[in-house]
Structure formats: structure tokens, C-alpha cells
């Protein structure tokens with residue numbers, strides 16, 4: 154069953170006189186429960202694609218449907234509500250709120266949903282447990298290591314039980330060992346919690362943990378096996 | 385979300401503290417100016433100002449230069465519409481504008497008791513009427529000069545025994561010291577036997593004050609000294625005319641204070657939001673609505689402003705309540721008093737200014753381009 158569907162999506166940016174069109178009528182569909190990794194040269198529009206799927210940016214053309222909702226048709230504040238309930242975003246740099254503790258950071262998205270405080274607490278505790286940081290709940294971001302911060306960021310992305318989680322180079326600023334931890338975690342989220350994941354990465358080893366590997370090149374998707382074979 | 389606002393303010397506590405202090409100082413001044421204006425307003429309005437007249441010597445201003453025969457009281461009493469006439473001898477330590485003006489009013493003790501809206505908070509009327517150098521002191525003067533019942537108080541040529549302290553429903557009256565008429569008339573240097581400074585006239589219910597005033601002046605034109613009779617409020621405003629202009633100017637000072645708080649809180653909030661614009665982009669990515677981001681910023685600026693503003697207002701009221709401040713000239717005084725109206729105005733102004741100061745940065749936080757802000761390092 155298709156969860157994410159892009160039809161003829163185009164996006165261009167103006168830089169002075171020239172116009173860059175990283176995405177030119179691209180189509181893509183992702184099934185529920187899939188873990189898709191996306192590679193490709195720098196500047197090909199991978200982040201742009203994630204931003205469009207998340208509804209924090211709008212395409213110039215085409216439609217994007219996620220879980221039956223046409224996100225490209227929603228107003229800015231409707232989009233915010235939609236994201237709160239349906240989307241998790243894992244940033245390359247964790248982007249935690251520095252004045253809030255790990256617990257409070259993870260709690261933020263739940264404050265936007267209609268939940269009782271008991272349900273809320275339960276969800277936050279489960280999410281922190283899933284990323285193995287229950288004992289760091291009261292720590293502030295500056296008291297955590299880079300890997301721990303990223304895991305708090307992941308807990309925040311999954312706490313609202315979203316339909317789809319996007320991740321933009323989630324291991325991009327981590328050392329090999331912590332990157333390993335995060336990869337295992339993402340795989341578990343996909344397998345055990347059946348979260349649909351769309352992840353951008355520059356690391357082919359990281360890309361390999363996904364169930365489907367795509368490469369975006371000159372506005373076209375290639376199946377990675379094909380690329381490897383051709384190369 | 386409240387936690388987020390509070391913790392953000394706490395994180396930048398130096399900035400928060402400076403802004404709150406600045407807002408407090410400005411609102412302190414605002415309330416002080418406000419109380420002066422309230423004092424002036426009270427002086428020229430209300431029953432005491434409108435329903436009683438002051439008969440003064442024509443074209444004289446300072447109380448020392450107005451000299452009317454005491455027995456004018458009889459003639460005035462005969463004018464229709466006049467209920468009661470109280471001859472008053474005024475003595476003041478300073479005829480020019482001053483912050484520590486002492487004004488004595490000498491009049492018949494029984495008449496004072498009967499006609500003035502005053503209540504003794506210590507001492508008794510009996511001693512006041514029986515002792516020649518007895519004086520009852522207005523609460524404000526007592527506070528300012530640290531006087532209490534039983535004290536001997538001397539100033540210039542005058543030395544009185546404080547036999548009581550009084551409060552009045554007319555705040556300006558609390559800046560007065562009452563003695564008997566004869567005592568002030570025979571004070572050395574005044575040399576005013578048979579003469580008084582002014583007559584205070586109380587009117588009957590249905591009398592038209594301006595008509596009665598005109599009749600009194602017409603009636604006394606044939607006497608030895610010509611008079612000018614005005615409503616008490618108008619008389620006092622005229623006596624204090626220099627000060628009234630100054631107070632009108634102070635009005636602008638009040639507005640300046642509000643503008644100061646506005647720019648201070650707005651600057652702080654703009655800086656705070658610009659520093660954290662990426663945070664607002666992250667919040668919106670998580671699903672915080674633009675309107676909610678807007679409210680978060682408004683909450684921040686309003687909290688800063690109300691905290692500082694209420695603090696300053698409270699402090700001003702406390703100082704006004706204990707200081708017994710008054711400004712006066714030529715025997716008339718304006719008292720600065722704390723009031724509920726002032727408290728409400730102070731807090732309300734802080735609230736409105738707080739919201740206004742947050743509008744620009746709030747719109748910025750709400751309408752930020754999420755992608756652009758997130759791409760910032």
C-alpha cells in the first residue's frame with residue numbers, strides 16, 4: 154500500500170539571474186513500512202525532496218500525497234497540524250531546544266496532540282526507552298554527547314507515532330561508532346515499530362541498512378543496485 | 385509551552401533582568417507623574433472644589449499680601465445662597481513653588497470641626513480648642529516631618545503644640561496644619577489683628593456658585609478692600625498656575641516613559657527572537673502552528689513588561705504611600721497619593737505595551753521561512 158506518493162513534483166530556486174531546478178517532474182512512491190535510503194551527489198535536491206514531503210517547503214508544480222492527505226493543498230497552519238500528527242523529522246544536527254531537558258524536548262510534539270498527561274508521560278518514557286536514554290531524561294542538550302543528542306532528536310521524531318519519519322543525513326555529523334548505534338536504532342524503529350522511513354545519506358554503508366536504496370541524480374531516481382552494477 | 389517561555393527568559397537572565405529593571409524604573413516614573421496629575425485633578429474637581437468659594441483680596445496672590453477685614457464674614461453671610469463663612473488666616477513658610485511647603489490655616493476650631501471633612505486619627509478636639517498654641521496636623525505633613533501628637537513644632541516665627549493628627553477625604557487638606565484663628569493673627573511679623581487672608585464660603589444646596597461669587601464681590605466693593613471671589617478649585621488652580629503648566633509638561637514625561645518601556649522591551653524581544661529564529665523554525669517543523677509561535681513571542685514580551693511594569697508601579701505606590709509628598713506654592717498644595725486607579729493604570733499600560741512590543745518579532749517568528757532558517761548553520 155502506498156504511503157507517500159509524489160507526482161510530477163518540480164522545485165526550482167532563483168539565485169540571482171540563474172534558476173536552479175533540482176527537482177524536475179519527479180515521481181516517487183513509498184509503501185507503508187518501507188525504509189528508503191536516498192543517496193546522490195551534493196546539490197541534487199535530496200534535502201529539498203525531504204522538505205517537500207514534510208510540508209515545510211512547497212513544490213512549484215505537482216502533488217504530494219502522504220497517507221491519503223494531499224499535503225500540497227494544505228494551508229500553512231493546517232500543514233503544521235498535519236506534521237504534528239503524521240510526520241517526524243530527524244535533522245542532521247539534532248536541533249534540540251537548548252533550554253529544555255531531554256524529556257521536555259521529547260515531550261514537545263505530544264503537547265500539540267490531544268492526549269491526557271498520563272498518556273503523554275507514557276509516550277515520552279517509551280520514546281526515550283526506545284533510544285536507550287531513559288537515564289538521561291533530566292539532562293540538558295549541552296550535558297549530552299553528540300550521539301545522545303541525536304538519539305534524543307530521534308525520540309522526538311517518533312514520540313507522536315507519526316506515519317512517516319524523514320531523516321536528513323542523521324549520521325552525517327557522528328563518528329563511526331555512534332553512527333553505528335544510530336543505524337541500529339533506525340533499523341529497529343523500522344522493523345519493530347513499523348515506522349516508514351525516508352533517509353538521505355552520503356554514506357553507502359548507512360544506505361545499505363534500508364530496505365530500498367535510491368539514488369537521485371539529475372532529477373531522476375535510480376535503483377542503487379542498478380547504479381552499482383553499471384558503475 | 386509555558387515552560388519553554390519561562391526557561392528561555394531564565395536562560396538569558398541578565399538580559400531579562402536588565403529589561404525588567406528598565407521597565408520598572410520607567411513605570412515608576414510614569415506612576416509618579418500620574419499621581420501628580422491625579423492630585424491636580426482632585427484639587428480642581430469634586431464637591432469641595434466646586435461647592436465652596438474662596439474670597440481673596442483683589443489682584444493679590446501670595447497669602448501674605450491678601451488682607452481682608454475679618455468682619456467681612458458678616459456681610460458675606462448675608463448674601464443669598466451662602467450657608468456658612470469661615471474666616472481663615474493663612475501662613476506659609478514659602479511663597480514660591482516648593483516640595484516642602486508648610487501651610488498653616490488659622491480658623492475657629494469649632495467651625496473647622498463642623499465644616500471640614502476631616503477626622504482626627506490621634507488627639508482630641510477638646511484640647512485643640514482649649515489651648516491657644518494648639519495645632520492639628522494633616523497626615524501628609526506629619527509623615528513628611530515626622531510629627532506626632534505632643535510634639536512641639538517650630539518653623540519661622542511660629543511655634544505650635546501638636547495636639548492631634550488628622551486625615552481628610554480631600555487629600556490636599558492633609559498637607560495643612562490647622563490652628564486657631566487668633567493664634568495666627570497674633571503671630572509676630574504677621575500683625576493681623578482683625579484681618580484675615582481669605583474667607584471660605586460654603587453654599588446652600590441650590591446656590592449657583594458663580595452667581596453667588598459675583599454677588600459677594602459686588603456687595604464688598606463698597607468696603608475698604610476690594611475682593612475677588614472664585615470657586616475653591618479655580619482659586620487653587622489659579623494660585624498654582626505656574627505649577628499647572630509644569631504638570632501639563634510632565635504629562636509628556638509620562639508618555640515618554642511608556643515609549644521607553646515599549647522600545648526597551650521591543651528591542652529585547654527582537655534580539656531574542658532573531659537569536660533563536662532557527663528554534664522557531666524547528667518548533668514549526670515539529671508542528672507548532674504559526675499562530676502559536678506568534679503567541680509564544682507575545683507571551684515572552686508581555687511577561688517581561690508586566691513583571692517590570694507591575695514592579696515599578698507597586699514600588700511607586702509604596703513610596704507615594706509612605707513619603708507624604710506634596711508640591712505647593714502660595715499656600716495651595718497638591719498632594720501625591722497612591723490610588724487604585726494608578727495601580728490599575730500602571731498594570732494595564734504594562735500589559736498593553738508588552739503586547740505591542742512583541743508584535744513585530746512575533747510576526748517574524750510566525751512567518752519565518754522554515755527551510756531558510758533551518759539551512760542556517
Ligand SMILES: Nc1ncnc2c1ncn2[C@@H]1O[C@H](COP(=O)(O)OP(=O)(O)OP(=O)(O)O)[C@@H](O)[C@H]1O
Nearest residue numbers: 166167173175194195196197198199200201202756
Ligand atoms: N532555499 C534555497 N534557496 C536557494 N537555493 C536553494 C535553496 N535550497 C536549496 N537550494 C539549491 O538547490 C539545490 C539542491 O539543494 P539541496 O539542499 O536539496 O541539495 P542536497 O542534495 O541536499 O545536497 P547535499 O547533499 O549537499 O545536502 C542546491 O543547488 C541548492 O543550492
Ligand SMILES: [Mg+2]
Nearest residue numbers: 199200201321
Ligand atoms: Mg542536503
